[in-house]
Amino acid sequence: MRKIVLVAAIAGAALSLAACSEATEEAAGDTADSAMADAEANADAAGAVVEDAAAEAGAAVDAAGEATDEAGTEIEADVQDESKTEAAAD
Numbered sequence: 001m002r003k004i005v006l007v008a009a010i011a012g013a014a015l016s017l018a019a020c021s022e023a024t025e026e027a028a029g030d031t032a033d034s035a036m037a038d039a040e041a042n043a044d045a046a047g048a049v050v051e052d053a054a055a056e057a058g059a060a061v062d063a064a065g066e067a068t069d070e071a072g073t074e075i076e077a078d079v080q081d082e083s084k085t086e087a088a089a090d
Contacts, residue, residue: 077087 073084073088076082076090077084080087080090
């Protein structure tokens, strides 16, 4: 009789443990999915910031190039004693 009660108790404990493990697995899966979604959203946001910074840097480089061209034209005009239009045409 004692063995039957012991086997029944062990079986009940095993079933309880299995049910708990399923719930734990589902919760862990949900947590992993949520973390992956958060990481994806953060990566998208970081990508947008990088793209904006690259666009601003490109615009700054373009502006610096134009300023350099204008300065070179002014210097050439002064050195060769001609107008900026004439210097730019050279």
